[in-house]
Amino acid sequence: MKKDMTITYTVENALYVNVTNRCTNACDFCIRKNGDGAYGSDSLWLVREPTEEEILDSVFSRDLSEFCEIVFCGYGEPSIRLDTVISVAKKIKEKSDLPVRINTNGHSSLYHGYNTAPLYEGAFDCVSISLNTPSPERYDEICHPVKDGAHAAMLDFAMEVKKYVPTVMLSVVKDFLTADELAECHEIADSLGVYLKVRDYIS
Numbered sequence: 001m002k003k004d005m006t007i008t009y010t011v012e013n014a015l016y017v018n019v020t021n022r023c024t025n026a027c028d029f030c031i032r033k034n035g036d037g038a039y040g041s042d043s044l045w046l047v048r049e050p051t052e053e054e055i056l057d058s059v060f061s062r063d064l065s066e067f068c069e070i071v072f073c074g075y076g077e078p079s080i081r082l083d084t085v086i087s088v089a090k091k092i093k094e095k096s097d098l099p100v101r102i103n104t105n106g107h108s109s110l111y112h113g114y115n116t117a118p119l120y121e122g123a124f125d126c127v128s129i130s131l132n133t134p135s136p137e138r139y140d141e142i143c144h145p146v147k148d149g150a151h152a153a154m155l156d157f158a159m160e161v162k163k164y165v166p167t168v169m170l171s172v173v174k175d176f177l178t179a180d181e182l183a184e185c186h187e188i189a190d191s192l193g194v195y196l197k198v199r200d201y202i203s
C-alpha cells in the first residue's frame, strides 16, 4: 500500500476500498463533512486517484481470509471510476470467494450517459444504493446533485441493475427523514422488491 494514501481500510469484518474522492452529490449528511476518515481509518483523502494496479496491490497485500466481504465505498462515488472498479472487482473474484459489494449513489448511468447496469454483472454480488429521500425535491435539497434528474436516474438504475446482480438494496439515513418520509422509502423499496437499510447519521 502507498504510504501517501489509504486505498483499503477495515470496517468491522469487511475490507473497504477507496478509489476516488470525486462525487456527483454533496450530501448534507456526508461523513466527509465531519472528518478525514471513517470508522477509525486513517485519512481517506487521496493525494491522487490510485491506479488499478495500486488498488489490486493494496487489496492483495491483505490477508483476505480475515474478512467476510469486500466493499467499494467512499470517500467519494466509486462508480465515477466505473471501468476501474469493474475490472478490479472481477480480478478480486478470480482469486477470492469473498462477496463483493459496491456502495453507490446510483448515478452510474446518469454520470456516464448510458445504461451501465449490465457492466455490474459478474463483478458485484451486492449493489447498495443510497435512496436518501422518497422525493426528487427532498433529494435535491439534501443531496445537492450536480445533475438534474438524479433521484429518478438513481431509481431507474436500481431497477435496471437488479437484472444483473444477485442482491440490490437501498439505504437511507433516518435522522434526515420524517416518519412519513421513512414510510415512503419503505414503500419504494417494497415496490422495487429490495431491502431497505435504515442507518443512523454518522456524526
Ligand code: SF4
Pocket (backbone or CB within 6 Å): 023, 024, 025, 026, 027, 029, 030, 031, 032, 074, 075, 076, 077, 105, 130
Ligand atoms: S453520495 Fe456519498 S460520498 Fe457523495 S456526498 Fe453523498 S454521502 Fe458523500
